[in-house]
Amino acid sequence: MASGVHHPPNPPALHSFQSAELLVESLALFVVKAQKEAIDRKGRFTIALSGGSLPKMLKGLIDNPAVKWDLWQVFYADERVVPLDDPDSNHLLCSQELFSKVPIPKENIHAIDVSLLDDLEELSDAYEKELIREFAQKDAARFPVFDLILLGMGPDGHTASLFPGHPLLTEEDRWVAYIEDSPKPPPKRITFTYPVINHAARVAFVAAGAGKADMLSKVLDHPEEGLPSSRVRPVYPGQLYWFVDAQAAAKLELPPTDFKL
Numbered sequence: 325m326a327s328g329v330h331h332p333p334n335p336p337a338l339h340s341f342q343s344a345e346l347l348v349e350s351l352a353l354f355v356v357k358a359q360k361e362a363i364d365r366k367g368r369f370t371i372a373l374s375g376g377s378l379p380k381m382l383k384g385l386i387d388n389p390a391v392k393w394d395l396w397q398v399f400y401a402d403e404r405v406v407p408l409d410d411p412d413s414n415h416l417l418c419s420q421e422l423f424s425k426v427p428i429p430k431e432n433i434h435a436i437d438v439s440l441l442d443d444l445e446e447l448s449d450a451y452e453k454e455l456i457r458e459f460a461q462k463d464a465a466r467f468p469v470f471d472l473i474l475l476g477m478g479p480d481g482h483t484a485s486l487f488p489g490h491p492l493l494t495e496e497d498r499w500v501a502y503i504e505d506s507p508k509p510p511p512k513r514i515t516f517t518y519p520v521i522n523h524a525a526r527v528a529f530v531a532a533g534a535g536k537a538d539m540l541s542k543v544l545d546h547p548e549e550g551l552p553s554s555r556v557r558p559v560y561p562g563q564l565y566w567f568v569d570a571q572a573a574a575k576l577e578l579p580p581t582d583f584k585l
């Protein structure tokens with residue numbers, strides 16, 4: 325992939341839908357298109373997921389014959405440091421909402437190593453090594469280039485486990501970092517850093533509901549405030565997308581762009 329050093333980032337593509345149902349349908353088409361492009365090019369699809377409402381929003385992928393589950397390699401953009409059967413686990417949530425309902429091979433889903441739950445540093449290093457195994461040599465880059473990273477936005481503008489004012493916002497080297505003091509429980513988490521998120525080929529936020537309207541307007545209309553979600557700006561030629569419903573978009577100044585595949 326070409327270096328983005330001399331090229332400004334692409335402007336975000338904002339796709340707003342009249343209903344959450346239309347958003348779900350369009351998101352599935354979008355993911356399938358990203359999958360097809362990746363598989364046509366290199367025979368596999370690397371994707372990272374988040375928790376919150378996102379896994380449910382991916383239900384358009386269930387019973388979808390266009391999805392080549394055996395060619396997916398799934399990572400978590402952030403994960404709570406809890407056992408995989410704990411109700412706080414993003415892996416559990418994604419399994420309940422999606423993976424238990426589709427024919428994806430278990431070994432294609434990269435969960436945290438639960439033998440390391442007591443040592444955050446070791447745990448995040450191990451997850452970073454898991455990424456290196458998947459990406460090193462193959463994409464031959466200083467940072468992994470995910471085909472797609474899917475994110476949510478919290479009420480304080482956080483994304484993944486990158487929270488406002490946290491020192492992790494300026495991490496430049498690590499691929500995976502840990503935090504012990506998340507303002508939102510549970511306190512212990514690991515998270516992709518910005519260099520990983522911002523080297524992806526595509527990053528898509530998914531945000532629905534009136535509760536997102538004020539924060540969405542801050543994040544998109546006032547990026548200069550530097551909220552964690554505003555700092556997601558994939559380097560060229562990476563592309564940032566926002567998939568939102570009309571309620572979430574209600575207070576935006578930025579006009580939406582047409583959703584065309």
Ligand SMILES: O=C(O)[C@H](O)[C@@H](O)[C@H](O)[C@H](O)COP(=O)(O)O
Nearest residue numbers: 375376377378476477478479508
């Ligand atoms: O870190 C967490 O504790 C949450 O998982 C959080 O990051 C969530 O993804 C966002 O708050 C968006 O949540 P919704 O998608 O549910 O609005």
